[in-house]
Amino acid sequence: MSEKRIEISQLGEFGLIDRINRQFTLKNESSLKGIGDDAAVIQASGDECMLVSTDMLVEGIHFDLSYVPIQHLGYKAVAVNVSDIAAMNGKAEQITVSIALSNRFSVEAVDALYQGIKTACENYNVDLVGGDTTSSAAGLVISITVLGRAPKSKIVYRKGAQVNDIICVTGDLGAAFMGLQVLEREKQVFMADPGMQPSLEKYEYMVGRQLKPEARTDIVFDLEEAGVKPTSMIDVSDGLVSELFHLSRHSEVGIRIYEDKVPIDHMTFETAVEFKLDPITCALNGGEDYELLFTIRQEDQEKIKKHPDIHMIGYVHDRKNERVMITKQGNTVPLRAQGWDHFTE
Amino acid sequence: MSEKRIEISQLGEFGLIDRINRQFTLKNESSLKGIGDDAAVIQASGDECMLVSTDMLVEGIHFDLSYVPIQHLGYKAVAVNVSDIAAMNGKAEQITVSIALSNRFSVEAVDALYQGIKTACENYNVDLVGGDTTSSAAGLVISITVLGRAPKSKIVYRKGAQVNDIICVTGDLGAAFMGLQVLEREKQVFMADPGMQPSLEKYEYMVGRQLKPEARTDIVFDLEEAGVKPTSMIDVSDGLVSELFHLSRHSEVGIRIYEDKVPIDHMTFETAVEFKLDPITCALNGGEDYELLFTIRQEDQEKIKKHPDIHMIGYVHDRKNERVMITKQGNTVPLRAQGWDHFTE
Numbered sequence: 183m184s185e186k187r188i189e190i191s192q193l194g195e196f197g198l199i200d201r202i203n204r205q206f207t208l209k210n211e212s213s214l215k216g217i218g219d220d221a222a223v224i225q226a227s228g229d230e231c232m233l234v235s236t237d238m239l240v241e242g243i244h245f246d247l248s249y250v251p252i253q254h255l256g257y258k259a260v261a262v263n264v265s266d267i268a269a270m271n272g273k274a275e276q277i278t279v280s281i282a283l284s285n286r287f288s289v290e291a292v293d294a295l296y297q298g299i300k301t302a303c304e305n306y307n308v309d310l311v312g313g314d315t316t317s318s319a320a321g322l323v324i325s326i327t328v329l330g331r332a333p334k335s336k337i338v339y340r341k342g343a344q345v346n347d348i349i350c351v352t353g354d355l356g357a358a359f360m361g362l363q364v365l366e367r368e369k370q371v372f373m374a375d376p377g378m379q380p381s382l383e384k385y386e387y388m389v390g391r392q393l394k395p396e397a398r399t400d401i402v403f404d405l406e407e408a409g410v411k412p413t414s415m416i417d418v419s420d421g422l423v424s425e426l427f428h429l430s431r432h433s434e435v436g437i438r439i440y441e442d443k444v445p446i447d448h449m450t451f452e453t454a455v456e457f458k459l460d461p462i463t464c465a466l467n468g469g470e471d472y473e474l475l476f477t478i479r480q481e482d483q484e485k486i487k488k489h490p491d492i493h494m495i496g497y498v499h500d501r502k503n504e505r506v507m508i509t510k511q512g513n514t515v516p517l518r519a520q521g522w523d524h525f526t527e
Numbered sequence: 528m529s530e531k532r533i534e535i536s537q538l539g540e541f542g543l544i545d546r547i548n549r550q551f552t553l554k555n556e557s558s559l560k561g562i563g564d565d566a567a568v569i570q571a572s573g574d575e576c577m578l579v580s581t582d583m584l585v586e587g588i589h590f591d592l593s594y595v596p597i598q599h600l601g602y603k604a605v606a607v608n609v610s611d612i613a614a615m616n617g618k619a620e621q622i623t624v625s626i627a628l629s630n631r632f633s634v635e636a637v638d639a640l641y642q643g644i645k646t647a648c649e650n651y652n653v654d655l656v657g658g659d660t661t662s663s664a665a666g667l668v669i670s671i672t673v674l675g676r677a678p679k680s681k682i683v684y685r686k687g688a689q690v691n692d693i694i695c696v697t698g699d700l701g702a703a704f705m706g707l708q709v710l711e712r713e714k715q716v717f718m719a720d721p722g723m724q725p726s727l728e729k730y731e732y733m734v735g736r737q738l739k740p741e742a743r744t745d746i747v748f749d750l751e752e753a754g755v756k757p758t759s760m761i762d763v764s765d766g767l768v769s770e771l772f773h774l775s776r777h778s779e780v781g782i783r784i785y786e787d788k789v790p791i792d793h794m795t796f797e798t799a800v801e802f803k804l805d806p807i808t809c810a811l812n813g814g815e816d817y818e819l820l821f822t823i824r825q826e827d828q829e830k831i832k833k834h835p836d837i838h839m840i841g842y843v844h845d846r847k848n849e850r851v852m853i854t855k856q857g858n859t860v861p862l863r864a865q866g867w868d869h870f871t872e
Contacts, residue, residue, distance in 0.1 A: 188634035190662075198634070198660055202641050206648070206655045210620045212676070213654040222656035224621055224674065226571030238625040238659045238670055275555045276569055280583040280670050289533035289543070296547050303551070309558040310551045311567035314583045315543050317535075318668070325583055325625050325659075325670035329569065331557070 218432075219340050220269035220416060221330065231337060233274075233330035235266035241321035249365045252291055254393045256298025259324050262419065264306045265397035265472045267330030269417035271338040273402070276311045276329040277303070282318035295324075306399060336411065338476070343414035343433035347477040347498040350412075352401050352491050354445040355422055356461065359468025360453045361385065361392030367457075387449050395472040401492070402474075408485040412476035421467040424519040425475045426505060433477075436504040437517070439496030466507075467520040563777075564685050565614035565761060566675065576682060578619075578675035580611035586666035594710045597636055599738040601643025604669050607764065609651045610742035610817045612675030614762035616683040618747070621656045621674040622648070627663035640669075651744060681756065683821070688759035688778035692822040692843040695757075697746050697836050699790040700767055701806065704813025705798045706730065706737030712802075732794050740817040746837070747819075753830045757821035766812040769864040770820045771850060778822075781849040782862070784841030811852075812865040 190198055203217045214231065215223035221235035237259070239245060245255055260277060267274040279299060283292070303310055308328070364385040371378055382389055398417075405412065414433050416425045422444070430437045446465045454461040477498055478486070486492050496507075505517045535543055548562045559576065560568035566580035582604070584590060590600055605622060612619040624644060628637070648655055653673070709730040716723055727734055743762075750757065759778050761770045767789070775782045791810045799806040822843055823831070831837050841852075850862045 186635070190628070190630065190632065190634055190637065193634060195660055198637065201634070202637070202658075202660070205641060205645055208654045208656070209652065210654050212620055213656055216654060216656040217658070222621065222623070224577075224656070226577060227575040228572065230572040232569075232571060232577055232674070234621070234623060234657055234672075234674065236623040236625055236657055236659055236670075236672060238627055238661055238668070240627045240661055240663050240668075242664045243627075243662055275557055276567065276579070278567070278579060278581040278672060280581050282583055282585045282588075282668060283535070285535065287535065289535055289538060289546070290531070292535065292543065292547070296550060300550055307554065309553045309555050309561060311553070311558055311561040311569070312579055312581055313547075313562070314581055314670075315540055315547070316583055316585055317588055318585050319587045320665060323583070323585075323627060323663070323668050323670075325581075325668075327579075327581060327623060327672040329577070329579065 215339070220266040221272070223270070223337060225334070229334045231332055231334050233267050233270050233272045233332060234327065235263055236325065236327040237263055239324045241323065246369070249369050250393060253294045253298035256295040257302045257394055259326050260299055260302035260306065260308065261395055261397045262472060263326045263328035264308060264399065265417045265419070267328055268397050268399050268402050269415050269474060270330065270332060271336055271402055271412065271415060272330040272332035274306055274308050274328050274330040276309050278312040278327045279310060280314040280325040282316045282323040284318050284320050287322065306397060338412045338415040340414055340416050340428050340432035343429050343435050343477040343498045344479070345435060345498055345500045346480055347413050348480060348483055348494050349437065349439060349475070349477055349496040349498065350492050350494050351418070351422065351445065351473055351475045352398050352493070353471065353473040354447040354450065355418065355471050355473065356454065356465035356468040357388045357391040357447050357450045358395060358470035359464050360450050360457070361388035361390070363457055364389055364453065365392060385449070385453060387447060388453060392470065395470065397472060398474045404489060405486070410478055410482045410485050412478055415474060415476035418471040418473045418475050419469065421469040421520065422475065423466045423517045426517060427519045429475065429477065430502065430505050433498070434502050436499040436501040437496065437506070438499055439507050441507055441509045443493060443495040445493045466517070560684070565611040566617070568615070568682060570679070574679045576677055576679050578612050578615050578617045578677060579672065580608055581670065581672040582608050584669045586668065592667070594714050595738060598639045598643035601640040602647045602739055604671050605644055605647035605651065605653065606740055606742045607817060608671045608673035609653060609744065610762045610764070612673055613742050613744050613747050614760050614819060615675065615677060616681050616747055616757065616760060617675040617677035619651055619653050619673050619675040621654050623657040623672045624655060625659040625670040627661045627668040629663050629665050632667065651742060683757045683760040685759055685761050685773050685777035688774050688780050688822040688843045689824070690780060690843055690845045691825055692758050693825060693828055693839050694782065694784060694820070694822050694841040694843065695837050695839050696763070696767065696790065696818055696820045697743050697838070698816065698818040699792040699795065700763065700816050700818065701799065701810035701813040702733045702736040702792050702795045703740060703815035704809050705795050705802070706733035706735070708802055709734055709798065710737065730794070730798060732792060733798060737815065740815065742817060743819045749834060750831070755823055755827045755830050757823055760819060760821035763816040763818045763820050764814065766814040766865065767820065768811045768862045771862060772864050774820065774822065775847065775850050779847050781844040781846040782841065782851070783844055784852050786852055786854045788838060788840040790838045811862070
C-alpha cells in the first residue's frame with residue numbers, strides 16, 4: 183500500500199459500513215430495503231416480503247471459549263439473528279450457518295456447537311437450511327444468515343418514529359453487560375489459581391443473559407395480539423443509547439427518556455455497585471441485551487400499558503439533535519452513545 | 528476434551544456436513560429443500576420460490592493474497608455464489624457480504640475488495656442488501672449469502688436425472704486448476720528471486736479462469752430460450768467427477784462419460800503437459816471451473832445441440848453404482864472423485 187494508507191480504526195465500524203454502503207445502489211425491484219436497518223427487505227410476491235439479516239462472530243473478538251460453553255455460543259448465534267428479524271416485526275423461519283474452524287476443535291466440539299444451534303432452532307421455530315464448513319488457520323468463525331417473513335404492511339423500520347410517540351423497551355437492561363464483567367473477573371481469578379471454582383450462583387441471572395440471550399419473538403406476537411404496530415423498532419445489541427440514536431437519526435426526531443423509567447434488574451443494580459460501576463451507565467450503554475426498543479403512537483398506549491415486560495421510558499420530540507435523559511434529580515443531560523466498535527476498541 | 532476425541536479430519540468435510548445434517552429436520556412448511564443441493568429452496572408464496580446459498584472463504588485456506596488481487600477475490604466470491612443459484616436454474620437477485628479482517632488491511636484494501644464485489648453485482652444484476660464487518664485476530668474471512676428466485680416448477684435439483692438422459696457440461700474444464708498451478712509456480716519463482724517479473728501472458732486464459740471465474744447465468748437464459756429444462760443440474764466447483772458423483776447419488780443412477788467428449792481448452796492441455804500432469808485428470812478433478820453440469824432428456828438434444836458452449840459428454844444408465852469413463856482407446860475405467868476437502872488435505 184502507498185503512504186496514503188488509511189487505517190480501518192480511523193473510520194470505525196459504522197464509518198466503514200457507510201463508506202461501503204455509499205458505493206452500492208439497489209437495482210432489482212424486489213430489493214425494497216438494503217443496508218441500514220436490522221434486516222434487508224425483499225419483496226417475494228405481492229404483499230409478501232422476505233427479511234434477511236446476517237452476523238459474523240469471530241473467536242477472540244466476539245466470544246472467549248475459556249468461559250463461554252460452545253453450545254451456548256451456538257444458541258446465542260442463532261438468537262441474535264432471530265432478534266434482528268423480530269426487530270423488523272417479522273417472523274424468522276430459516277437460517278444458514280457457516281463455520282470456519284481450526285484443528286484445535288474436535289468433532290465433539292462441533293457437535294456441541296450444533297446442539298446449541300439446534301436447541302435455538304427448535305425454540306424459535308427456525309429451520310437450518312444451508313451452510314458451509316471449512317477449516318481456518320486459527321480459531322472459530324461463525325457466520326449466520328437468517329431469513330424471515332412479514333407482510334409488507336406489517337414491517338417496522340428504524341425510521342417512522344413521529345413526534346409525541348412513546349418510547350418503549352422490553353425486559354431489563356445492562357444485565358448481559360454485568361454478566362460479562364462477572365465472567366471476565368472469574369476468568370482472572372481462575373487464571374491466577376486454577377484450583378479455584380468460580381462461584382457464579384449469585385450472578386446466575388446476569389451470566390445467563392450474557393451467555394444465552396433470548397430473542398423477543400414473544401413481544402412481536404404480543405404486539406400483534408394487542409393490535410399495536412410500532413412506528414419504529416430496533417433491537418438492543420450495542421446498548422440502549424446507541425439504538426436510540428439510530429431511531430433518532432433514521433426517523434429525524436429527538437428523544438427524551440427518563441432515568442427512573444429505564445428498567446434495571448435489582449441484581450444487575452447491586453452487582454454494578456459491587457463492581458464500582460454506575461448502574462444507569464451499564465443499562466444505557468451495556469449492550470447485548472437483545473431487548474426490543476420501539477416507539478408507539480399515543481393512542482396505542484392503553485393497549486399495552488398492562489404488559490408486564492414492556493416499559494415506557496420516554497417520548498419522541500421534534501428537535502432532532504436533542505437526545506436527552508431527565509435524571510432522577512430532574513436534570514436534563516445529553517445522551518452519549520458508547521456502543522461497541524470492534525475496530526476502535 | 529476426553530480421550531474419545533474424534534478429529535474432524537477423520538470425517539472430512541462431507542462427513543462432517545452429513546453428521547450435522549442428520550441432526551436437523553425441516554419443520555416450516557415454507558422450507559421446501561434444506562441442506563444437500565446447490566441452494567436451499569424456500570416457498571415465498573404460491574409458485575414463487577426463493578433460493579438461498581452461502582459460502583465462506585478463509586485466507587490461507589481458499590485464497591492466497593500474495594498472488595490473488597483483492598478486487599478479483601471480491602469478484603470471485605460473488606460469482607461462485609451466483610453460480611450456485613444458476614445451478615438450481617434460478618436467478619440471483621441479492622447478496623449479503625460479511626467480512627472479518629485484521630489490522631493488516633487498510634481501508635484502501637477494503638475499497639478494492641468491495642470494488643470487485645460491486646463489479647460482480649453489476650455484471651450479474653445482484654444487489655448488495657446487507658452484511659457485517661468485524662475485526663479478526665488474523666487474516667481475512669469473507670462470508671457471502673446469495674438469494675435467488677425461481678418459480679417452483681422451474682427449479683432443477685441434483686436429483687432428477689433419468690436413465691438415458693444425456694449428460695452435458697458447459698465451457699471447458701481444468702483451466703482454473705492449471706491457472707492455480709501457474710500462479711503457485713510463479714510465487715515460488717518470485718520468492719526465490721523477488722526481482723523476477725512473472726511471465727503470465729502465455730497462461731492468461733487459465734490464470735483468468737482461476738482468479739476471475741464467471742457464473743454461467745447465460746446458460747440458464749439460453750436453456751430457457753431453447754425450451755429445455757434440465758432433469759438435474761449442479762455447478763462444477765469441486766471437479767467434474769465429484770459433481771457427477773453427486774448427480775449419480777442424488778438421482779440414484781449410473782453415469783457413463785466419454786474421455787474424447789470432455790472439453791479441454793488447448794492451452795490448458797499444453798500447460799498440463801508442460802507441468803507433467805495428465806490433461807484429462809486435470810479436467811476431471813481440477814475444480815473451480817464453475818461451469819454447469821446437467822442432464823437433459825433425449826428429446827431435448829436437438830434443441831441445444833448447436834449451442835457452441837454446451838458439450839454432451841455421456842449419458843445416464845440404470846446401474847447406479849457404475850460411474851465410468853470410456854477412454855479414447857475404448858477401455859471402460861471407473862471414475863474416481865478427487866474433489867477438494869479442506870479438512871483432510
